[in-house]
Amino acid sequence: xxxxKLRFFRHRSAFDESLDEELRLHLEEHAEDLVRQGIPREExxxxxxxxxxxxxxxxxxxxxxxxxxxxxxxxxxxxxAARALRREPLFLAVAVLSLALGIxxxxxxxxxxxxxxxxxxxxxxxxxxxxARFGGNSHLNLRPLTYLQNLNxxxxxxxxxxEVNWRHGDExxxxxxxxxxxxxxxxxxxxxxxxxxFHPGExxxxxxxxxxxxxxxxxxxAILGRALLLDGQxxxxxxxxxxxxxxxxxxxxxxxxxxxxxxxxxxxLQLFLRHPAGLALSAVRERIVHLGRQLDQVMPEKxxxxxxxxxxxxxxxxxxxxxxxxxxxxxxxxxxxxxxLLGIACLxxxxxxLARASTRVQEFAIRTSLGAGRGRLIRLLLAESSLLAGAGVxxxxxxxxxxxxxxxxxDLGLPVPIAFNLQPDWRLLAYTSLIGLGxxxxxxxxxxxxxxxxxAAEALKQDQRQTGSRLTLRRLLVIAQVAASIIVLTxxxxxxxxxxASVHLHPGFDLDRIVYxxxxxxxxxxxxxxxxxxxxxxxxxxxxxxxxxxxTAAASMIPFNDDATHGGTLRTTLLKDxxxxxxxxxxxGPGYFRTLGIPLLAGxxxxxxxxxxxxxxxxxxxxxxxxxxxxxxxxFFDDRERTVVGVVRDSKYAWMNDHQRPAVFERYEMxxxxxxxxxLVFMVRAGVDPDSLVRPLRQAMLSLDxxxxxxxxxLARAMGLALLPSRVGxxxxxxxxxxxxxxxxxxLYGLMAYSVTRRIREIGLRVALGAAPGRxxxxxxxxxxxxxxxxxxxxxxxxxxxxxxLAEFLVETISTTDPLTYTLVSLVMLAAGLLACxxxxxxxxxxxxxxxxxxx
Amino acid sequence: MSPELLPGTLxxxxxxxxxxxxxxxxxxxxxxxxxxxxxxxxxxxxxxPALNRMLVKGWxxxxxxxxxxxxxxxxxxxxPEGRRQLQQEDRDFRRMVRAIELVLDHA
Numbered sequence: 001x002x003x004x005k006l007r008f009f010r011h012r013s014a015f016d017e018s019l020d021e022e023l024r025l026h027l028e029e030h031a032e033d034l035v036r037q038g039i040p041r042e043e044x045x046x047x048x049x050x051x052x053x054x055x056x057x058x059x060x061x062x063x064x065x066x067x068x069x070x071x072x073x074x075x076x077x078x079x080x081a082a083r084a085l086r087r088e089p090l091f092l093a094v095a096v097l098s099l100a101l102g103i104x105x106x107x108x109x110x111x112x113x114x115x116x117x118x119x120x121x122x123x124x125x126x127x128x129x130x131x132a133r134f135g136g137n138s139h140l141n142l143r144p145l146t147y148l149q150n151l152n153x154x155x156x157x158x159x160x161x162x163e164v165n166w167r168h169g170d171e172x173x174x175x176x177x178x179x180x181x182x183x184x185x186x187x188x189x190x191x192x193x194x195x196x197x198f199h200p201g202e203x204x205x206x207x208x209x210x211x212x213x214x215x216x217x218x219x220x221x222a223i224l225g226r227a228l229l230l231d232g233q234x235x236x237x238x239x240x241x242x243x244x245x246x247x248x249x250x251x252x253x254x255x256x257x258x259x260x261x262x263x264x265x266x267x268x269l270q271l272f273l274r275h276p277a278g279l280a281l282s283a284v285r286e287r288i289v290h291l292g293r294q295l296d297q298v299m300p301e302k303x304x305x306x307x308x309x310x311x312x313x314x315x316x317x318x319x320x321x322x323x324x325x326x327x328x329x330x331x332x333x334x335x336x337x338x339x340x341l342l343g344i345a346c347l348x349x350x351x352x353x354l355a356r357a358s359t360r361v362q363e364f365a366i367r368t369s370l371g372a373g374r375g376r377l378i379r380l381l382l383a384e385s386s387l388l389a390g391a392g393v394x395x396x397x398x399x400x401x402x403x404x405x406x407x408x409x410x411d412l413g414l415p416v417p418i419a420f421n422l423q424p425d426w427r428l429l430a431y432t433s434l435i436g437l438g439x440x441x442x443x444x445x446x447x448x449x450x451x452x453x454x455x456a457a458e459a460l461k462q463d464q465r466q467t468g469s470r471l472t473l474r475r476l477l478v479i480a481q482v483a484a485s486i487i488v489l490t491x492x493x494x495x496x497x498x499x500x501a502s503v504h505l506h507p508g509f510d511l512d513r514i515v516y517x518x519x520x521x522x523x524x525x526x527x528x529x530x531x532x533x534x535x536x537x538x539x540x541x542x543x544x545x546x547x548x549x550x551x552t553a554a555a556s557m558i559p560f561n562d563d564a565t566h567g568g569t570l571r572t573t574l575l576k577d578x579x580x581x582x583x584x585x586x587x588x589g590p591g592y593f594r595t596l597g598i599p600l601l602a603g604x605x606x607x608x609x610x611x612x613x614x615x616x617x618x619x620x621x622x623x624x625x626x627x628x629x630x631x632x633x634x635x636f637f638d639d640r641e642r643t644v645v646g647v648v649r650d651s652k653y654a655w656m657n658d659h660q661r662p663a664v665f666e667r668y669e670m671x672x673x674x675x676x677x678x679x680l681v682f683m684v685r686a687g688v689d690p691d692s693l694v695r696p697l698r699q700a701m702l703s704l705d706x707x708x709x710x711x712x713x714x715l716a717r718a719m720g721l722a723l724l725p726s727r728v729g730x731x732x733x734x735x736x737x738x739x740x741x742x743x744x745x746x747x748l749y750g751l752m753a754y755s756v757t758r759r760i761r762e763i764g765l766r767v768a769l770g771a772a773p774g775r776x777x778x779x780x781x782x783x784x785x786x787x788x789x790x791x792x793x794x795x796x797x798x799x800x801x802x803x804x805x806l807a808e809f810l811v812e813t814i815s816t817t818d819p820l821t822y823t824l825v826s827l828v829m830l831a832a833g834l835l836a837c838x839x840x841x842x843x844x845x846x847x848x849x850x851x852x853x854x855x856x
Numbered sequence: 857m858s859p860e861l862l863p864g865t866l867x868x869x870x871x872x873x874x875x876x877x878x879x880x881x882x883x884x885x886x887x888x889x890x891x892x893x894x895x896x897x898x899x900x901x902x903x904x905p906a907l908n909r910m911l912v913k914g915w916x917x918x919x920x921x922x923x924x925x926x927x928x929x930x931x932x933x934x935x936p937e938g939r940r941q942l943q944q945e946d947r948d949f950r951r952m953v954r955a956i957e958l959v960l961d962h963a
Contacts, residue, residue, distance in 0.1 A: 030882050062904045
């Protein structure tokens with residue numbers, strides 16, 4: 001029975017018209033009938049009309065048969081609301097703009113968070129792909145990996161992030177790549193836009209990323225089959241990846257190409273496995289542990305067992321958050337703040353609606369007397385707020401598209417290529433609908449609840465004087481806004497101060513004097529370890545002769561650009577039990593600490609002789625040796641024994657908020673093979689302005705080997721990665737803080753202006769009775785101050801608790817309960833509040849008592 | 857004087873009236889009046905709501921045509937389902953009347 005009704009619904013306007021006509025014709029038929037009986041036409045028509053009754057009533061009753069009354073009401077309400085809003089363009093603009101800002105920023109952060117944390121890599125059927133880790137290690141050597149590949153079981157592929165020297169024309173450049181086993185494209189099923197992936201056995205092929213192809217090769221359409229000179233060898237381009245390719249590494253890592261790992265190379269790779277469909281993760285893990293046992297039998301390792309500590313993770317989905325915990329927390333903080341912003345915007349609009357509702361008391365009273373119930377009035381107001389929310393959502397989505405496009409194009413200036421490809425998808429739409437709905441409810445529930453108290457006949461009288469409590473609904477809203485704004489501002493202030501402190505914080509070594517020199521050699525030119533050691537020594541000597549160089553030393557890590565944490569268990573000669581001390585690990589040459597300006601607290605630096613020596617920092621010494629001097633003691637890292645020859649002062653190694661981080665240094669030795677085998681890095685202490693050394697050092701290195709990819713940079717200019725969290729946090733949160741403050745000021749202004757209007761008669765009376773202007777000013781500012789004070793109190797207390805999780809991102813000199821921050825924030829809020837009250841106060845002063853007392 | 861119809865019988869009367877052929881709204885009123893010996897006067901204001909409800913329920917279908925007085929008019933006629941409904945309501949009504957008569961005569 002419902003179905004025909006729906007059919008009628010679609011044609012209802014046609015039915016409406018024909019109904020009116022039908023009723024008219026009915027009357028005429030009746031009249032005609034009476035005329036035939038001899039009654040004059042006028043009288044006949046009159047009788048026919050009387051007999052029929054009210055056509056309007058009949059028409060309405062008839063229409064009800066094919067209408068859904070609630071739907072008709074809703075459409076009417078929406079039309080009415082739209083008309084009313086059109087008549088107040090300023091209100092509409094402010095409301096939609098506030099909502100657009102709130103929703104746009106919120107969804108943009110959401111898109112970014114989704115992309116960075118849970119976006120699926122570009123693989124075929126991610127549900128049957130897992131990452132496996134054996135023996136508690138994150139990587140597996142190529143030899144056991146090849147063994148697993150040759151077993152006739154689950155297909156296995158390996159990947160590793162790396163670098164190559166790309167030579168084009170006269171320039172050599174260091175480029176980031178993904179090294180993969182040749183069966184990678186087959187096993188993982190990565191979609192390719194042009195050409196193809198690798199065939200098994202290919203070693204000199206390369207697959208380009210879309211970005212590289214466009215930016216560096218000008219999107220050459222005939223690129224397939226051409227050769228690129230990588231690490232001194234020609235590599236044939238076999239394919240180009242699509243623009244929306246996402247790597248298995250995640251986090252927006254965007255290498256320039258994929259190259260195959262040559263068979264037999266001694267590299268460690270991340271392991272990916274494709275398992276049969278329909279298996280639970282535990283079953284997959286069982287099979288992989290079994291593989292581990294096979295490896296233990298065929299090629300056992302001294303330090304660990306493959307079958308121990310096996311970890312198996314899916315390649316997509318929320319589990320990734322385990323690995324990226326601090327990043328996830330960061331995004332959670334951003335989302336929380338941006339949701340507060342949206343809340344402030346919604347409260348603004350709600351307050352505005354409440355103000356409008358109070359001017360429509362008459363209208364509601366009339367509606368009530370015409371038979372509208374409470375539910376009907378609530379539906380009316382909810383329709384209005386839904387319309388506003390809908391407009392805000394649409395505008396917010398547009399803003400989101402704009403913002404995400406901007407974000408996608410930002411170059412963060414990091415040492416590792418990271419790019420985000422933000423596309424709108426169903427998750428975004430679902431989230432936007434959710435917050436749109438939430439906003440509509442938040443906006444509409446308060447005015448609707450107010451209206452539901454009903455408007456009786458008394459309301460028709462004009463008396464608008466409210467002598468009610470100080471805590472009216474609108475005031476509560478503004479107090480809530482102020483509190484939320486305080487929380488946002490506090491977060492922003494903390495990050496801003498953090499950024500300032502980070503830039504000025506002493507990192508424990510002479511950052512401003514250091515220049516780093518890195519050479520990526522062509523491996524073929526230096527095939528033996530001896531040749532590489534020779535070139536390293538020659539490079540070091542050559543650097544030392546450049547005028548202005550105070551000292552230099554080799555290193556495996558560039559501070560603030562590289563990070564490596566070793567976390568194994570260790571024993572010492574003083575401690576019989578094994579302990580776990582996760583520590584920063586680096587290999588450094590003789591004179592490293594002197595070059596960097598890190599004080600030696602005990603013992604000595606490395607020399608050109610000696611073996612199995614380590615130098616530790618004071619935090620490590622404290623953890624592993626307590627109050628005893630570690631000099632001369634031994635540490636057993638798994639089964640490797642090392643003797644401690646020196647203790648250095650703590651410094652920062654990779655991040656600005658490194659604080660008392662344990663560190664262990666071994667003597668620099670050329671790796672036999674692997675990623676860093678052809679990479680030389682030197683730290684140079686400049687006796688003069690570091691910038692002036694860049695060119696001479698570069699030329700010196702190129703004179704040594706013209707085919708090397710040389711990078712020379714003062715360390716102070718390479719702080720992009722280290723300062724990233726502070727910069728991003730300060731930037732984003734700063735913007736949000738300003739927006740929140742702006743919205744709150746507008747909300748406060750709105751309330752104060754309304755308050756003055758409401759009290760015009762009262763103020764006129766006071767002035768007529770002789771009140772001084774100062775008294776009037778105090779009246780207005782006093783009310784504003786009370787509101788701000790209440791909001792400040794709530795906000796500051798909330799901020800004290802809610803900003804605790806931020807401590808992880810802050811450097812040690814900034815604490816989340818630092819009084820200076822809170823004082824600053826309070827002052828800013830007070831200033832904004834004063835500004836918001838200023839204009840209404842001026843208006844209050846200008847009130848002419850004669851006019852005011854007659855004001856209705 | 858226009859006596860009120862027994863509640864619920866309007867549909868029955870309309871269905872029966874249309875059983876002999878399609879009629880437009882006023883003609884239905886007129887036919888019922890004449891067939892009942894000028895006794896039953898349908899409340900014209902409630903005619904069209906009833907007609908449209910029966911339309912929605914699928915008992916009737918409607919078409920525009922030309923009336924006897926050469927005017928445009930909308931004619932209603934029974935659908936097969938309407939016919940079934942007529943039989944059902946006829947049966948139910950007569951049963952009800954008999955029951956009431958029994959009570960009045962013998963209680």
